Structures are given as structure tokens and as C-alpha cells.
Amino acid sequence: MASIKGEVGAAAPDASDLVRVFRPFLLLVVLLVYWISFEPFHDRSGADLAGPLEGGNIANQIAFPLLFIVLAGFTLATKPNHFRNVAAFPFVAFMVWLLITNMVSGDPATGLKRGLFEVISMTIAAMAVGLPQSPRQFANQLAIAAFAVLVLCYVGVAFLPSLSIHSTGDTLERELAGNWRGFFSHKNEAGAMMVVLIFSGLFITEAGKTWAGWLIVGAASVFLLFSVSKTSIALVPFTLFLAALVYRARSGWFRAVLVLLPLVFLNVATVGSSWPGPIRSLVALVLPDATFTGRTDLWRFSLEQTAEHPIFGYGLTGPWRTNELMYRDKLPAEPEDISGWVEELGTDSHNSYLEAALQFGIPGLALLLIAVIYVPLRDFGVASRLSNNPALVRYFLRLWIYVLFTASLETVLVSRNNPVWFMALMAIVGMHLLARFPVAKEDRR
Secondary structure, X not given: OOOEEOOEOOOOHHHOHHHHHHHHHHHHHHHHHHHHOOOOOOOOOOHHHHOOOOOOOHHHHHHHHHHHHHHHHHHHHHOOOHHHHHOOHHHHHXXXXXXXXXXXXXXXXXXXXXXXXXXXXXXXXXXXOOOXXXXXXXXXXXXXXXHHHHHHHHHHHHHOHHHHEOOOOOOOOHHHOOOEOOOOOOHHXXXXXXXXXXXXXXXXXXXXXXXXXXXXXXXXXXXXXXXXXXXXXXXXXXXXXXXHHHHHOOOHHHHHHHHHHHHHHHHHHHHHHHOOOHHHHHHHHHOOOOOOOOHHHHHHXXXXXXXXXXXXXXXXXXXXXXXXXXXXXXXXXXXXXXXXXXXXXXXXXXXXXXXXHHHHHHHHHHHHHHHHHXXXXXHXXXXXXXXXXXXHHXXXXXXXXXXXXXXXXXXXXXXXXXXXXXXXXXXXXXXXXXXXXXXXXXXXX
């Protein structure tokens, strides 16, 4: 928040009316760019969905560097100490390692470009946290962006069902027919974003916009249910309950146990069921599908591939859907073999921690865990003692906890342009600021 003491001085340049107006406008632009993207409403009936993954979207390649330049220039002109305030060594170290791993990947030129775009995206999130002048202004812009997302999603379902609802005409995953996805490419992406909107709505309510907040919570909840995104649906009550416990805990060690014990248990139970043994047997007793809808094949493949490149990994996007992987065991005239679906159709590990090891090696995974688990947990303990804006602290805490657990079943961490990853970064950086500077008295809610 720009209103955090230590970030803005009494004679700061942003005292001008123009800058005061530009701050919320720029924040809204950032939120809309990440939440809606430049290519909403995806056609899933195209044959290219089953082919090798192609390069990035040209609009993204132009817009995100431009947005970065505008944000960096604005931040340097109005609040140059913001960069020093948000810098955390584990994140800086991870960014450096990310660039190194992509430079030594199989395609250094492409890898470096992808790495730079990821660093740009992470830096945009860090700068965006400093744009709002108060928690209330932050809530206002979140509300506008949330309504834009919800309106587009519901309009899509009503008037563009072929582009907003999974159908039997989809090239992949026809079994999802009937599940809502709005303008997102997959129902799980839509479900994850609806959870972000639910938590945003709760924060908006606590910030004083009661009717708007509850309307967002209600509309996002309905869409979440119709998306049938089981992971996201289950994690909403779990996250709210766990966040309440962590928020009330006074011991740092107890907070760590509350967060880490179920997180480790979830990953052991899920990834551990990838092979026959006692873990899979126990999971089968509790769940009807011990493969977690085929994820165990992906997890097993990811671990096997990580073992081949344990130090530097494969770089961003890993080995997924490359020509070398999809067709490495086939003769030129040999037909496709659906038994090798992971090599031919898999796009990610469906586990952010495995994906990090696959992309950045074991050292990269270790740096990422320190950056996204240890640092926020430490910062929350300090922020709670400083009694910073309770609503804002709870909002960041809920987003952080949700992302940690959904990362065990989906690839969201270090996922360029992913709105959930972007909000997780904002929460982590925001918590870091709240741990260092108290919110100005007149902005507390």
C-alpha cells in the first residue's frame, strides 16, 4: 500500500491530483490485464490443442514489457524506495537462479526470453502492491475488476456457451462437458479464479463496501459450483478455517505446524499414491479415485524426468509437449499411441512443487520454498504483532494459504500471466510490507 508508513513522505511527488488519480487507474489496468488477459474465450475444439506447445502470444510479448516500463517509471518517479522495501533476498536469489536454469536449458535463446518474462511478471506484482493509497482504494479497484470478470464469465455462459462451457466437441477432456469455464481455457482455471474473487469479496466487505463484497462472493460461489472444480470447491472452507486458526495463533512454531503439517500430508498422500504401496492403498480406502483423475501418471513422469536433470532442470515449461518428447519413440509413419498420453498430451505436472523441481532443479525448488513459504510465514508473524489493518492481513493470509494448497494439485506457482500466481505474489509482497511498516492510522479499517 502506498499508505504504508515509510513508503511515502509528507512531500512526496504523488501529492498532485494527477498522480492520485493515476494510481488507482494503473492498479485497475494491472488487475484487468492479469485477470482477464488479452485472449479471453478459448476455442477448445481446435486440433492444435493436441499438438506441440507453441510460442507466446504476441499481444502479451508487447503489453507486459510495456506495462513493466510504465510501472517502473511511475514507481521510480513517485516512490523510489519501494524497490528497496519489497526486495527479499530469497526472491531475488530465486529470480537469478530462474534465469540461469533457462540460459543452460536445451534452447537458451527461448529459455532466456521466457525467464525474463517471468521476472517481469513477478516484478509487476511487486510494484502493483504499492499503487493503492489506502486499503479502501485497493478494495475499490478489486471490486471493479471482480465485477468485470464475473460479468464476462456469465455473459459468456449465456451468449457464448461454445467458448464458455466445456462440451463434447472439445478436442481434449470431453468428459468435462457441461462444466462452466467462462472466458478461461479450463474449468480448473475458472474455479481457482473464483476462489480469488470470493476472498477478494470478503476483503471488500470488511473494507466498507458491504453490498458489493457480498454480491461478488455470491456470484463467484455460484460460478465455482457450476465449474465443478473439485479442488477449488473443497479448498474454500478449508482455507477459511485454517486461515482463522493461523490468524489467532500466537506462537510462530504453532503457526508453522498449522500450515506445514497438512501441506506435507497432502503432498505425501497425493504424490505418494503414484506407485503401488501402502499410501495408495490408504488413499483408495478414502477416495473413489486414487489416481486423482490421472494426476498420478503426471507426478510419476515428473519425478522420473527430474531425476535426469536434478540440478538445473529443463527451464520454464519443462519438457512438456515438445516434438522431442511427443515423437521420440515413433517411426515417421507410426500412428499415435494413446497409451503414452502423458508424453503426448501432458502440459504440466499438476503439482507446482514437482513442476518447480522439473523446471529449476532441486536448488530452484529449495529457493522457491523459502520464498513462498518461509518468508510469508515469518512476515505474517511480524505483521500480526504490529496490528496492521486486520482485513488486509486476513486477505493476504487467505490468498497465500489457498495458493500453497492448490499448488499441490495444480501448477500455479511461477506460472507467467496466471492470475492466481499474480495474486499470490501480491499477497506475499504485501505481507512483507505490512511486516515492516504499519498502515497509516487514517487508513485502518
